Amino acid sequence: MSEEQPNLVTINIDGKDYQVAAKQNLVEAAKSVGIEIPHYCYHPKLEMAGTCRMCLVEIGMPMRDRAMGAPVLNEDGSPKIGWMPKPAIACGTSVSPNLHMKTKSPMVQTSRASVTEFLLANHPLDCPICDQAGECTLQAFSADYGNGKSRYRDAKNVKPRNKSVGPRVLINNERCILCRRCVRFCREILKRPILGPIQRGSMTQIDCYPGQELDGNYSMNVVDICPVGALTSKDFRFKMRVWFLKQTKSICTESSVGVNTTVWSREGKIYRITPRRNDSVNDTWMSDSGRMIYKTVDDENRLTGTRRGESSVDFDEAIDAARALLSAGKPAFVASGKMSLEEQWALKTLAASFGGDVYLTQTLAENDGFLISEDRTPNRRGALVSGLVKDFESASVAKLGAAIDAGEVKTVFVCGEDLLEQGLDAKQLKKVDIIYLGTHKNATSEEATVVLSGRTVFEKSGSFVNQQFRLQRFDAAIPGIAGTHNELDVIAALAARTITDASVETIWLSMNKDCAALAGLEFASIPADGVLLDASPWAKLAFPETGSLLYKPAGK
């Protein structure tokens, strides 16, 4: 084994040698070479438990002579493998050089079928009403590795069903296979042991410790990690079967952490948001509040249509009115960290063509120490990367207030922010004409002379730069609701002479040349887990983030 690379070991799976990374268990090693070892209790981001016994495999090592230490050979000269007499769990076994594993032998197949039969002995035949059906590992592995029939003739056990364990989570203990992933999640990730097993033997149930409930902002992660339908979401309960839902990769807009998400939609309606694994950003977790952002799409405050003064007008008329206002005097542009990188670049072009200054808003709140950072916008660093602002200090909205008071600004173009929340007062807003481009109504949009309705993150494609300066891409999950326009189209219509094609791909061609950090990148080829950009030009700037899961700011 002298020629082996230090981080790789050779293991033999089903008679074939594979080079796999060292220091991992056999489930992960087999997965890395495309071999599935079924498992319920093992989760890559939780400690190993070994409770489900589904990942049983046969394991053996080359035999050595006890006295001399010399390899024992078969008659044909090949090393003789000492197979363990009974199967062992793959999740609890680390790879080691020359380890041999059988995943298809009769013993392994019988083990899997027997484990499945035991798990199904008390499992209710609830699949038609179970929300997990279609993404249930018990369902999938029973079909793949089970016997296909039950020999159990006794009555099934009765346990509490549909018991609320928290404000957003229900538990059905009959469906539970006692893998204890949720228990480990509470203990290891939340650091609050809320859930635990009670009673014994076949009556074991998962329940909250007395006086506790599964509250907090990360409770719905137990729904994701539950391999069966025992823990289900109250929000998604009986809403739609998962096999109808289209999955779109997206990015959570809750904060600058940039949690990777999957948006599940059907026929233009979003049903739920779940986290998407990214080992550099959010592992496999996500906040409950981030999951509820899809409700903003058809919120009653949602802006649709275009308005000028008090009357609704068509899009072209509103654009003409906005252009007239922007040309009437010196304009100011208020950008936001909620805008995508492409929109920020387009706004920069627009501001340059009208000769206005750009101000960048800031929305700060408390860091929850896990996946919600201080900066509650997903893309404030994008304003630096796209070149919209040089630094945060010179573009603060307080300076806009001073400029308005001094009478230097006549028109303010606001992108989706409420200027009152940003520290301006109502008197200052009355002094200027406001053009508002955003998704939802707020005090500023009520004051605005021209209102243009934009789209939420679910209705358009683009990219965000998170707190690590990681460029991450999101795709449109649903078409924009009627009466709204893609912000890029609106900005392009306003900057008619400078932006001719407002598609994300075309804007990227220009951004490539314009923004040094993006040179050589293409929108279509941004990988699913993002690209880390070179942040050295902004290393001296002060950022509000103090660190979250998997991110620690330099010097802190």
Place this chain on the structure above:
Amino acid sequence: MATQNYKVIPRKPLRWWEKLYIPQVIAGMKITLGIMLRKPVTLKYPEERPTIPKGYRGIPTLVKDQNGREKCVSCQLCEFVCPPKAIRVTPGEIDPNAPDAEVIEKAPKAFEINMLRCIYCGMCQEVCPEEAIWLQNEYSLNGYSRDSLVHDKEKLYELGGTLPDKHLKWKKKAEAQAHGPAH
């Protein structure tokens, strides 16, 4: 222009007995008379209706069990399997105050079958895990508007009626619950 690849075959002139037409008329009358004397194969629809064979696939309907409980639990498998996408189910939770709410949990909030799309293939009946959707013997369906041919839940139960259930899965579940832990 493309070259025309055909050959003109001249029609043969009729012989003298062919020009008489009488042998042909007699042959035709022979066939007609023969069929007139046979038992008719057609029905005088709509006065006469055919007997429906077993396993006939008529209009799909929803049925209730002998206790008047709707069998459908809105698992949406019929919606998934339906080849012309005629079925549309909106799942929902049943009234938590209903007597069996704890053991049933789920029922359709709305259930629509668009009979203009339905192709009577019977896949919905085949896939239904609760035996709640059945194709009936009824085949003659008409309406004055397109909307009247989109059957809603009420209409589907009206057409479907009651089909006694041998299993009564939910009753068994309620009994098990009353019995408590089995082992």
